[in-house]
Amino acid sequence: MSKTNKLHESKNDSLINELIKDSLYKINKDGTILTRVTINGQGVSKTWRPAGYKKADGYVRFRYKGEFLFVQRVIYRKFKGELDPSKTINHKNLDNSDNHADNLEQITQHENNKKKHKKYKKKKKSAERVVRAYLNIKE
Numbered sequence: 500m501s502k503t504n505k506l507h508e509s510k511n512d513s514l515i516n517e518l519i520k521d522s523l524y525k526i527n528k529d530g531t532i533l534t535r536v537t538i539n540g541q542g543v544s545k546t547w548r549p550a551g552y553k554k555a556d557g558y559v560r561f562r563y564k565g566e567f568l569f570v571q572r573v574i575y576r577k578f579k580g581e582l583d584p585s586k587t588i589n590h591k592n593l594d595n596s597d598n599h600a601d602n603l604e605q606i607t608q609h610e611n612n613k614k615k616h617k618k619y620k621k622k623k624k625s626a627e628r629v630v631r632a633y634l635n636i637k638e
Contacts, residue, residue: 509584511566515576518563524550526577530598532561532570557595571595575603587611 518524525533525547533547540562551561551570559570571588578600582588586605590597593614606614 509572509582511563511568512572512576512582512584514563514566514568515573515582518568518573519577524563526573528574528578528600530570530574530600530602532573553596559596559598570598571603574598574600575605579603579605589614 519526523535523543527533532550534550535544535547536542536550537544538548551559553559560567561570562568569588571590572582575588576582583605585607587608589604589606589611591602591604594602
């Protein structure tokens with residue numbers, strides 16, 4: 500996540516404490532957030548529904564009081580502790596949509612970039628092996 504995205508990610512952290520206390524939301528350790536607010540936001544339903552959607556980059560976010568919140572930051576705050584706005588929330592298994600509390604850690608952007616580099620390096624090696632096998636090239 501770039502520096503701009505990191506700042507965008509943490510800019511609404513002040514709303515997270517409000518959300519945690521809001522009776523219209525349930526925050527689960529498995530990384531899901533449920534709400535009773537209707538889809539159009541105009542009322543309260545009797546049933547719980549999942550809040551949020553997965554973006555193309557795998558991160559899950561949702562609207563709360565007109566602002567976007569990233570699920571990983573909400574889950575980390577609820578189950579792990581205070582958020583440091585200068586840090587990012589890392590998914591230990593490198594799956595951006597796996598927001599289980601045990602999969603989240605707060606680290607510096609530099610540490611996060613190093614971990615992502617390893618993830619993409621592994622993917623590149625796998626792709627090279629497939630091409631070599633297809634072309635019948637020995638390593």
